[in-house]
Amino acid sequence: xGQALRARTELEGDLRHALEQRxxxxxxxxxxxxxxxxxxxxxxxxxxxxxxxGLIEPDAFxxxxxxxxxxxxxxxxxxxxxxxxxxxxxxxxxxxVLSVNVSPRAFSDPHFAxxxxxxxxxxxxxxxxxxxxxxxxxxxxxGDGPLQTLRAISASGMTxxxxxxxxxxxxxxxxxxxxxxxxxxxxAFIAGLDENQxxxxxxxxxxxxxxxxxxxxxxxxxxxxRWAAGQGIEQAQGYLFAPPLPxxxxxxxLDRP
Numbered sequence: 001x002g003q004a005l006r007a008r009t010e011l012e013g014d015l016r017h018a019l020e021q022r023x024x025x026x027x028x029x030x031x032x033x034x035x036x037x038x039x040x041x042x043x044x045x046x047x048x049x050x051x052x053x054g055l056i057e058p059d060a061f062x063x064x065x066x067x068x069x070x071x072x073x074x075x076x077x078x079x080x081x082x083x084x085x086x087x088x089x090x091x092x093x094x095x096x097v098l099s100v101n102v103s104p105r106a107f108s109d110p111h112f113a114x115x116x117x118x119x120x121x122x123x124x125x126x127x128x129x130x131x132x133x134x135x136x137x138x139x140x141x142x143g144d145g146p147l148q149t150l151r152a153i154s155a156s157g158m159t160x161x162x163x164x165x166x167x168x169x170x171x172x173x174x175x176x177x178x179x180x181x182x183x184x185x186x187x188a189f190i191a192g193l194d195e196n197q198x199x200x201x202x203x204x205x206x207x208x209x210x211x212x213x214x215x216x217x218x219x220x221x222x223x224x225x226r227w228a229a230g231q232g233i234e235q236a237q238g239y240l241f242a243p244p245l246p247x248x249x250x251x252x253x254l255d256r257p
Contacts, residue, residue: 027244041097083123099131113152127157187218204231
């Protein structure tokens with residue numbers, strides 16, 4: 001227990017130092033049209049470029065960031081980087097939608113919406129091309145605070161997507177109460193189509209009925225892409241198309257004929 005506590009304390013110190021030194025890097029995973037494979041957007045995903053340990057995946061540090069509150073500053077850095085990058089792409093004539101994950105802890109801040117909009121406006125990007133991804137669990141037992149925050153975000157022109165849909169327990173009443181514009185179907189349903197196809201089909205139908213943009217996550221096979229296209233799921237992302245990529249590699253992918 002003592003060793004575990006020391007390791008946690010050291011990691012927390014490293015994380016705070018990493019924020020100060022800007023060691024966190026934003027990778028981009030393309031989102032494509034299921035019918036054509038054309039890249040229409042990307043999800044911004046954080047990675048830690050540790051000076052000694054190299055590239056660290058988020059599973060190794062996000063839980064501690066969440067439990068200590070460090071995630072709030074990390075969210076701010078990632079969003080600012082993503083908004084600035086989107087503005088640069090738009091200046092080059094690239095028409096992309098960029099989605100950025102938001103920690104549930106962010107919604108405890110009553111100024112989150114206005115600060116987020118201010119950062120996007122300062123970056124000079126088209127707010128309608130920015131999408132905030134929230135978790136389905138955040139909607140459960142959410143009070144008026146998150147609802148007002150999401151309404152303010154939506155009023156600014158930004159869109160809101162519900163990540164990992166199907167993993168939690170949100171119902172139709174919850175979905176209709178919040179300004180949600182897109183559902184990202186959880187990768188577990190995509191990976192388990194052989195066993196879970198009736199449920200996956202139902203989620204796809206729900207998106208159509210509620211007129212929500214749908215995104216299939218974790219698409220790794222051509223069969224999964226065909227299923228998504230056949231169900232009218234507009235977009236997909238996953239290793240079939242590309243993993244999360246550093247900026248230079250993502251832009252090289254955009255430039256391919």
